[in-house]
Amino acid sequence: MTVPPTDSFERKIDYLRLSVTDRCNLRCTYCMPEDGVPKLDHSEILSYEEVLTLARIVVGMGISKIRITGGEPLVRRDIITLCSKISNIPGIKSLSLTTNGVLLPNFAEALFSAGIRRINVSLDTLKPEKFAAITRYDRFSDVWEGIAAAHRAGISPIKLNAVMLRGVNDDEIEDLARLTLSHPYHVRFIEHMPFNAGQGEGRERKFVAAPEILERLKKVAPLSICDEEQSNGPAVHFRFRDAPGKIGIISPVSNHFCPSCNRLRVTAEGKLRTCLFSKEETDLRQALRDNLPIEAICRIIRNAIASKPEKHELSSPVFRKCISRQMFSIGG
Ligand code: SAM
Numbered sequence: 001m002t003v004p005p006t007d008s009f010e011r012k013i014d015y016l017r018l019s020v021t022d023r024c025n026l027r028c029t030y031c032m033p034e035d036g037v038p039k040l041d042h043s044e045i046l047s048y049e050e051v052l053t054l055a056r057i058v059v060g061m062g063i064s065k066i067r068i069t070g071g072e073p074l075v076r077r078d079i080i081t082l083c084s085k086i087s088n089i090p091g092i093k094s095l096s097l098t099t100n101g102v103l104l105p106n107f108a109e110a111l112f113s114a115g116i117r118r119i120n121v122s123l124d125t126l127k128p129e130k131f132a133a134i135t136r137y138d139r140f141s142d143v144w145e146g147i148a149a150a151h152r153a154g155i156s157p158i159k160l161n162a163v164m165l166r167g168v169n170d171d172e173i174e175d176l177a178r179l180t181l182s183h184p185y186h187v188r189f190i191e192h193m194p195f196n197a198g199q200g201e202g203r204e205r206k207f208v209a210a211p212e213i214l215e216r217l218k219k220v221a222p223l224s225i226c227d228e229e230q231s232n233g234p235a236v237h238f239r240f241r242d243a244p245g246k247i248g249i250i251s252p253v254s255n256h257f258c259p260s261c262n263r264l265r266v267t268a269e270g271k272l273r274t275c276l277f278s279k280e281e282t283d284l285r286q287a288l289r290d291n292l293p294i295e296a297i298c299r300i301i302r303n304a305i306a307s308k309p310e311k312h313e314l315s316s317p318v319f320r321k322c323i324s325r326q327m328f329s330i331g332g
């Protein structure tokens, strides 16, 4: 087994979020403008052959956990074939997917067969009309059915991600959390991050900080911390007494998790990013298209890892600062 690379701050880097498209079949107000964005030309996006080569290289380096994301990964043609090929790379320990869930009813079983065992579904609300207002599409029932289909297919855990916005869906904090009392899902509350899309001027007012979410959850039912989960990723985990599901709170803004960050991101056009909020990117597409030897590409990746920033700069005055790219184009 290859030992994962470490960065200059002794963080073990073993996780890659791999975006396979910048396109999406929803237009969430906090992520994309209503009329979409200029699409990348097909030639600008990594081909599946290039994605697979890259996946083999990183797994060979010890980066053994890969999450497929986007844009909406399920809109890319032949996504199942790609997942299947990645999950068969010797040395890969985990292949997961982040999706808006709209196409999950049709894809859940095939995803499981292709080796996807863990899935994150974005679900900001349990109300169909509000879902349509947030995502600009009336597809709540597809997503809800997709989540059930993923459960039936045997995918576990199923994590439901809700980005919290005051005056939009913060009235549902308790109801979303109560889902964990009846379903074995992980409901995760995510602080809104200051990207360019959507919330504009109202961003500061709409921000709901993690401590406020936690205080409200404590009033729903006895809540205890889940120690067994604490080392996995950026969420702090809790559970209501006897609940089959868990609750996660992800606070990239109010309490950033940089000291334990183990991840890299690759955008759909093959740009390697070592920090979600950094402007620095390394062009891996060019390296792949120049047919550089594997060792040379490994060296490029190792150099990028060596300059991974210690932490992001989203501290005050956080809300006046915007990040040039948006989540759909970075790979959330
Ligand atoms: N389309 C897929 C989906 O929605 O799950 C995958 C890509 S999406 C960019 C990944 C995640 O980023 C989603 O859970 C979405 O809610 C989250 N996201 C997008 N913009 C965000 C923002 N400004 N702050 C916090 N989370 C954001």
Ligand code: SF4
Pocket: 024, 025, 026, 027, 028, 031, 032, 070, 071, 072, 100, 122, 327, 328
């Ligand atoms: Fe699409 Fe996901 Fe962005 Fe919503 S959050 S617009 S589903 S990429």
